[in-house]
Amino acid sequence: MKKLNKLTLNALLAALAVAVSAAEGLLPSMAFMPPGAKLGLSNIVTMYTAKTLSVYNALAIVILKSLFVLVTRGATAFFMSLSGGFVSTVIAAILLNRKNGKIGYIGIGVTAAIAHNTAQLLIAAVITNDGVFYYLPFLIAASVATGSATGVILYLLITVTEKRRSG
Amino acid sequence: MRASRAAIILLLILAAVIPVTLGGCGAKKQTDSFFAMGSYITQTVYNAENTLLESVKSDITQADANISIRIDNSYISLLNKEKTAVFDTQTYNILYSVVEFCGVTNGIFDISLLSLTDLWDIEGESPSVPNQDYIITALQSTGYENIIFGDNNTVTLNGGVWLDLGSVGKGYACDLAVEAYKEVGVSGIIAVGGSIGVNGKKPDGDNFLVGIRDPFSAAVSDIFAGIKLASGFVSTSGSYEKYFVEENKVYHHIFNSKTGYPVENELVSVSVVCDNGMLSDMLSTACFALGIDDSLSLLKQYGAEAVFVTNDKKVVITQGLRFITTVYADFEVIYI
Amino acid sequence: MIKLRDIIIIICLLGAAAGIYIYNDKGEGSRVQIDYDGYKYAEIEFMAFADDEEQRIHINGTTVVIDKYGAYFAHSDCKDKICVRSGKINRVGQTVVCLPLRVSIRIEGEKAEFDGITG
Numbered sequence: 001m002k003k004l005n006k007l008t009l010n011a012l013l014a015a016l017a018v019a020v021s022a023a024e025g026l027l028p029s030m031a032f033m034p035p036g037a038k039l040g041l042s043n044i045v046t047m048y049t050a051k052t053l054s055v056y057n058a059l060a061i062v063i064l065k066s067l068f069v070l071v072t073r074g075a076t077a078f079f080m081s082l083s084g085g086f087v088s089t090v091i092a093a094i095l096l097n098r099k100n101g102k103i104g105y106i107g108i109g110v111t112a113a114i115a116h117n118t119a120q121l122l123i124a125a126v127i128t129n130d131g132v133f134y135y136l137p138f139l140i141a142a143s144v145a146t147g148s149a150t151g152v153i154l155y156l157l158i159t160v161t162e163k164r165r166s167g
Numbered sequence: 168m169r170a171s172r173a174a175i176i177l178l179l180i181l182a183a184v185i186p187v188t189l190g191g192c193g194a195k196k197q198t199d200s201f202f203a204m205g206s207y208i209t210q211t212v213y214n215a216e217n218t219l220l221e222s223v224k225s226d227i228t229q230a231d232a233n234i235s236i237r238i239d240n241s242y243i244s245l246l247n248k249e250k251t252a253v254f255d256t257q258t259y260n261i262l263y264s265v266v267e268f269c270g271v272t273n274g275i276f277d278i279s280l281l282s283l284t285d286l287w288d289i290e291g292e293s294p295s296v297p298n299q300d301y302i303i304t305a306l307q308s309t310g311y312e313n314i315i316f317g318d319n320n321t322v323t324l325n326g327g328v329w330l331d332l333g334s335v336g337k338g339y340a341c342d343l344a345v346e347a348y349k350e351v352g353v354s355g356i357i358a359v360g361g362s363i364g365v366n367g368k369k370p371d372g373d374n375f376l377v378g379i380r381d382p383f384s385a386a387v388s389d390i391f392a393g394i395k396l397a398s399g400f401v402s403t404s405g406s407y408e409k410y411f412v413e414e415n416k417v418y419h420h421i422f423n424s425k426t427g428y429p430v431e432n433e434l435v436s437v438s439v440v441c442d443n444g445m446l447s448d449m450l451s452t453a454c455f456a457l458g459i460d461d462s463l464s465l466l467k468q469y470g471a472e473a474v475f476v477t478n479d480k481k482v483v484i485t486q487g488l489r490f491i492t493t494v495y496a497d498f499e500v501i502y503i
Numbered sequence: 504m505i506k507l508r509d510i511i512i513i514i515c516l517l518g519a520a521a522g523i524y525i526y527n528d529k530g531e532g533s534r535v536q537i538d539y540d541g542y543k544y545a546e547i548e549f550m551a552f553a554d555d556e557e558q559r560i561h562i563n564g565t566t567v568v569i570d571k572y573g574a575y576f577a578h579s580d581c582k583d584k585i586c587v588r589s590g591k592i593n594r595v596g597q598t599v600v601c602l603p604l605r606v607s608i609r610i611e612g613e614k615a616e617f618d619g620i621t622g
Contacts, residue, residue: 104504105504105505114516127541141520151505361620379622380621
């Protein structure tokens with residue numbers, strides 16, 4: 001991929017990540033979930049970036065996205081977004097770029113979601129108290145659901161764009 | 168390669184399944200309640216045959232029919248009326264052990280005080296402190312040494328004494344139940360009034376938790392301490408259970424067998440933990456009458472433990488209960 | 504897209520979640536602890552409340568209401584109002600948090616369930 005193309009692609013993905021994040025932010029939070037926990041759909045973008053470009057590009061997008069959150073939703077949301085995004089992106093990057101893919105996209109999506117939500121739970125525990133660990137079971141269940149969805153969408157995205165690039 | 172893979176998969180599935188099953192799903196719990204031994208009785212058993220609860224209920228009802236003074240033709244009622252009676256072997260042996268215990272406590276625990284307790288009539292409609300002369304007369308018809316055991320299961324009463332096994336019946340019922348649970352290897356717990364008997368553990372692997380009622384609280388559901396019982400029996404005696412008040416003084420139902428008046432010492436309740444139900448029942452009454460210091464050697468003799476509560480809200484716990492008893496409320500706790 | 508390992512991971516996670524949930528349920532609580540900024544702000548025993556007794560506490564823009572049956576956020580100045588929408592809690596360990604305002608309420612004090620009562 002040519003340098004200019006890469007730059008354009010990065011910019012596009014960054015904008016997309018922010019847009020999705022903003023849209024997600026409008027959704028009401030569920031009860032029984034740690035407050036501020038969102039679906040993590042914007043992670044699809046960062047994971048896609050990690051696979052098609054590089055993990056560093058993906059992390060840059062995570063930082064950008066979090067700064068946007070800082071401006072719109074405040075400090076606590078910023079830390080939540082940063083921690084969740086950072087951890088899940090790194091893990092996703094490792095899993096996605098392995099040669100022998102023993103884990104399918106759904107598995108990757110779920111793992112990234114668990115990592116994302118657990119990191120957020122830890123931040124919440126630091127800010128308030130240990131009590132938030134009560135949410136752990138719900139969080140695991142939710143991560144399985146959202147992670148699977150994320151994984152499926154990621155799979156479709158990658159398959160379609162690979163085809164277009166080669167075809 | 169394939170075998171180890173399969174093993175890993177199996178382990179992972181087990182890891183997922185075990186936490187769920189440990190929650191105790193699948194254990195069959197049965198409960199039954201009925202009246203006997205002058206008390207409300209509740210049994211709870213796990214994974215037992217359907218016939219167990221009924222069989223224990225019938226054993227206890229039969230034992231009640233043998234010893235209750237409320238039942239006209241029980242062995243004890245007959246003995247009280249005729250002053251001599253022939254018992255069945257089981258009841259004869261029970262009475263013998265009880266009287267033996269009376270001897271060990273030198274009459275501090277005495278089941279022949281019915282003349283005295285009838286005079287006081289604590290549970291009557293309008294109890295009042297009896298005339299001292301009447302008390303002295305009543306005392307003359309008491310004394311466990313008047314109970315004579317003869318051949319062929321014959322028991323005779325001298326001195327015009329009257330017997331009441333009320334302070335033994337609850338523990339006895341617990342013994343019957345726990346014995347039955349043990350025989351079929353079933354975990355269960357029985358409550359006969361305030362006497363508790365336990366066998367085995369709960370399905371989730373935890374020991375049964377027995378709460379001790381707060382003697383200072385009017386609310387029946389206020390618990391001040393809990394004992395995690397791995398097995399055994401608990402019984403409690405207290406001045407707050409049955410009493411009346413006259414001229415600002417409290418008269419309760421546990422009597423000093425020498426003076427004829429309710430026992431007066433530092434205690435408001437004693438709970439005794441022991442490996443025999445009848446013993447826990449008798450010991451709780453005896454220890455209440457003896458007070459803390461004099462109870463200790465008696466408890467040691469029977470390998471029993473106790474939780475004492477004093478008038479000034481101190482809780483004294485014997486060493487054996489130290490790690491399995493939790494005191495919840497604001498009491499000062501002393502271990503001895 | 505989905506492989507055997509994925510399914511195993513999911514089963515294990517769900518099993519662990521169920522296990523943790525069941526294992527951690529310690530029954531109805533007897534008091535609520537209110538924390539503000541990570542520090543204990545108040546501790547209220549609600550078990551002994553009368554049937555219609557209610558206590559309202561205002562901290563940092565939130566209103567916590569406690570009655571005989573539990574505690575909840577009746578109002579909050581925060582934007583999302585997740586805390587308010589979380590409803591009432593009453594089992595030991597349950598926690599509701601208002602993250603922006605840094606207030607949390609948590610149920611404590613197992614009212615242990617007794618298998619038998621003596622005395």
